[in-house]
Amino acid sequence: MRSFYRPKIDLQGFWKFKIDSENVGEKNEWGKGLESEDIIYVPASWNEQNPQWDQFSSIAWYQKDLFVSSYESKKAWIVFEGAGYITKLWINGEYVGTHEGSFTQFKFPIKLNTNEFNKIVVKIDNTPSPYNLPPAKDLNIAAFDFFNYGGIQRPVYIEFVDECHVEDITVYTKSNGHLKVEILPECNQKYSLRFKLVDKEGKVLLDEESSNEIYEKDVGNVTPWSPDNPYLYTLIVEIYVDENLKDSIYERIGFRDVEVKNGRIYLNGKPIFLKGFGRHEDFPILGKFMYGAVLVRDFYLMRKIGANSFRTSHYPYSNEHLDLADEMGFLVILEPPLCYSNISRVMSQEEIAKMFSDIKYFEKVKHTIKEMIRQHKNRPSVIMYSVMNEPPSDMYEVAEFIKKEVKFLKTLDSSRPVTFASHRSVRDLALEYVDIISLNYYHGWYTEWGDIDSGVRTVAMELEEIHKKFPEKPIIITEFGADAIYGLHSDPPQMWSEEYQSEMIRKYIEALRKNNYIVGFHIWNFADFRTPQNPGRTILNRKGIFTRDRQPKSAAKVVEELFKNKLSS
Numbered sequence: 001m002r003s004f005y006r007p008k009i010d011l012q013g014f015w016k017f018k019i020d021s022e023n024v025g026e027k028n029e030w031g032k033g034l035e036s037e038d039i040i041y042v043p044a045s046w047n048e049q050n051p052q053w054d055q056f057s058s059i060a061w062y063q064k065d066l067f068v069s070s071y072e073s074k075k076a077w078i079v080f081e082g083a084g085y086i087t088k089l090w091i092n093g094e095y096v097g098t099h100e101g102s103f104t105q106f107k108f109p110i111k112l113n114t115n116e117f118n119k120i121v122v123k124i125d126n127t128p129s130p131y132n133l134p135p136a137k138d139l140n141i142a143a144f145d146f147f148n149y150g151g152i153q154r155p156v157y158i159e160f161v162d163e164c165h166v167e168d169i170t171v172y173t174k175s176n177g178h179l180k181v182e183i184l185p186e187c188n189q190k191y192s193l194r195f196k197l198v199d200k201e202g203k204v205l206l207d208e209e210s211s212n213e214i215y216e217k218d219v220g221n222v223t224p225w226s227p228d229n230p231y232l233y234t235l236i237v238e239i240y241v242d243e244n245l246k247d248s249i250y251e252r253i254g255f256r257d258v259e260v261k262n263g264r265i266y267l268n269g270k271p272i273f274l275k276g277f278g279r280h281e282d283f284p285i286l287g288k289f290m291y292g293a294v295l296v297r298d299f300y301l302m303r304k305i306g307a308n309s310f311r312t313s314h315y316p317y318s319n320e321h322l323d324l325a326d327e328m329g330f331l332v333i334l335e336p337p338l339c340y341s342n343i344s345r346v347m348s349q350e351e352i353a354k355m356f357s358d359i360k361y362f363e364k365v366k367h368t369i370k371e372m373i374r375q376h377k378n379r380p381s382v383i384m385y386s387v388m389n390e391p392p393s394d395m396y397e398v399a400e401f402i403k404k405e406v407k408f409l410k411t412l413d414s415s416r417p418v419t420f421a422s423h424r425s426v427r428d429l430a431l432e433y434v435d436i437i438s439l440n441y442y443h444g445w446y447t448e449w450g451d452i453d454s455g456v457r458t459v460a461m462e463l464e465e466i467h468k469k470f471p472e473k474p475i476i477i478t479e480f481g482a483d484a485i486y487g488l489h490s491d492p493p494q495m496w497s498e499e500y501q502s503e504m505i506r507k508y509i510e511a512l513r514k515n516n517y518i519v520g521f522h523i524w525n526f527a528d529f530r531t532p533q534n535p536g537r538t539i540l541n542r543k544g545i546f547t548r549d550r551q552p553k554s555a556a557k558v559v560e561e562l563f564k565n566k567l568s569s
């Protein structure tokens with residue numbers, strides 16, 4: 001939800017910074033102000049801004065001093081689009097609140113002093129823990145294969161609103177022009193609402209008043225949203241008291257339907273085939289902040305190659321990231337920060353069973369999923385949810401957790417299909433709980449290494465077995481790929497060479513595309529990205545078909561040919 005109307009102070013820029021390795025800041029009342037000469041830029045992860053902070057994954061403090069002249073009778077809140085892992089806030093020495101989780105937006109109501117400087121002090125605790133989402137033991141022993149960047153990593157700003165305002169809206173659309181909007185107003189006075197729908201050319205299609213918090217309308221002849229024509233409308237909701245405008249918010253919406261039937265995924269009544277990538281938010285020096293220009297380059301590269309889709313592996317991406325998916329017509333599988341690929345490095349089997357049976361852990365997961373859906377539910381690009389990545393779901397306790405999680409998610413949003421990315425193949429006990437089966441395969445890399453043909457045969461056999469068991473469910477290959485060091489060549493193709501990566505991707509797609517129950521291929525990964533240090537990684541995971549600075553490896557041409565000529569749309 002965005003607004004052209006609410007006054008806003010962007011807190012992007014240089015902040016005071018102080019490392020607190022011993023966690024003494026709270027005891028010494030650093031919330032009242034920091035003594036430090038260190039400077040940091042927001043938004044961006046702290047790690048690569050100074051080599052001394054690179055391997056630092058503990059506690060650090062930020063401070064911004066802000067002169068506020070006046071903000072009349074408005075309410076103020078501070079919005080963090082993403083910071084963490086644990087964020088604590090003080091304003092002028094007063095503790096305000098705490099938030100857990102790095103990848104979802106949150107806000108705190110705040111009181112600012114006028115005609116003087118206000119001290120905004122933030123404590124970030126990015127200490128890895130097995131109970132974090134996602135779990136880790138330390139910087140290099142994590143259940144996930146991406147670097148544990150920390151800090152205020154996404155935009156942060158102060159927004160001013162009237163006491164009477166729109167707190168949230170939920171939008172449902174259909175490709176035939178049906179529109180339903182649920183409003184959550186916060187207002188102690190008698191109010192009225194106004195709904196406006198404006199098309200791309202600026203033509204006002206609707207302008208209606210209503211006192212009802214549910215607004216439903218057949219708009220009529222709309223242009224549906226699709227990857228070929230990602231047509232967006234602007235929906236504006238205004239709230240009035242005695243004819244006086246109190247708040248105005250907007251959403252960019254698309255009219256589209258998603259359905260799973262007859263073993264396929266349908267968008268606006270037509271079967272779709274997903275061609276794309278698992279991605280990461282990762283860029284040199286910025287860490288987990290994706291600068292808008294980098295996103296634009298990424299999306300043009302994906303478009304050039306013929307991709308139409310990606311998964312937000314392995315956490316919900318930033319607002320700007322998904323704004324661009326809406327604007328440029330990419331189909332998104334939205335995933336919460338639940339990634340368990342290497343969980344056995346972090347905890348024992350008994351500990352895993354205990355964690356997944358723990359009601360407190362489930363409550364934490366529910367809370368994060370709620371935040372993720374609230375933030376991204378109105379996006380036309382989001383066509384399905386992946387509830388987690390690579391859980392050890394050959395264990396009964398984990399499969400039961402997934403069953404509960406899927407059920408919970410559907411109570412929040414039943415309009416989109418649900419999946420999870422499995423790497424347990426035929427041994428997975430949770431495939432029955434999802435609408436679409438998603439499988440990650442690395443035969444030819446982690447197993448049958450050096451022998452792509454044998455790897456592909458194994459995958460083909462396992463797929464047949466899974467399809468026989470669930471003949472009605474569409475299957476997406478959500479991960480497959482091989483590391484390639486840019487500039488390393490080998491004839492014949494050998495592991496880590498550009499040729500091996502190209503061959504692996506080509507052979508997987510050529511062999512498996514014949515199975516008509518497969519409805520998508522996502523290559524792992526779009527670009528190289530930073531990982532924890534371990535003997536299997538050379539600072540980066542090199543499975544990108546682009547380098548970390550977005551230059552193409554040989555595989556990029558191969559993928560373009562496959563996506564454009566060998567796979568249907």
Ligand SMILES: Cc1cc(=O)oc2cc(O[C@@H]3O[C@H](C(=O)O)[C@@H](O)[C@H](O)[C@H]3O)ccc12
Nearest residue numbers: 145341389390440442446447479524541543
């Ligand atoms: C050691 C290992 C074996 C295996 O068969 O699969 C596998 C998968 C792993 O994680 C997933 O794959 C990507 C990768 O390894 O390149 C990760 O980057 C991704 O986040 C994971 O979904 C890790 C290790 C193994």
